[in-house]
Amino acid sequence: MESQKKYSDMxxxxxxxEVARLMEKARKAEQLGIVNEYAVYQRKAVIVQSYLVDAKSxxxxxxxxxDGDEGVFFKVDYLKGLFAWGYRLSGERAEEALPISMLxxxxxxx
Numbered sequence: 001m002e003s004q005k006k007y008s009d010m011x012x013x014x015x016x017x018e019v020a021r022l023m024e025k026a027r028k029a030e031q032l033g034i035v036n037e038y039a040v041y042q043r044k045a046v047i048v049q050s051y052l053v054d055a056k057s058x059x060x061x062x063x064x065x066x067d068g069d070e071g072v073f074f075k076v077d078y079l080k081g082l083f084a085w086g087y088r089l090s091g092e093r094a095e096e097a098l099p100i101s102m103l104x105x106x107x108x109x110x
Contacts, residue, residue, distance in 0.1 A: 010051070015051050019049055049099075050100045051082065060077060060078050066102055083098065084097065084098055
């Protein structure tokens with residue numbers, strides 16, 4: 001079994017290469033109709049992308065758009081590792097954690 005480097009030890013280039021590899025695996029799983037495998041690779045790619053985000057750019061108390069969930073906003077209460085804990089402004093406001101790569105500033109385009 002090959003020994004894989006931890007994501008936290010990878011360079012930016014290695015992380016981007018890993019994201020591309022995971023997205024390719026997700027694409028192949030989707031083509032084969034293996035929905036659960038597709039979802040696993042997609043989510044893993046989102047986690048790896050979180051290593052490319054500066055956690056200091058996510059500010060507790062601020063509201064962010066959720067990438068891939070149009071029209072839904074997320075208020076960050078606190079950060080823990082690569083996850084922002086808070087709640088969606090729509091719905092029941094149940095506390096949840098989202099990978100920081102899923103959060104987009106309100107001020108950016110679209």
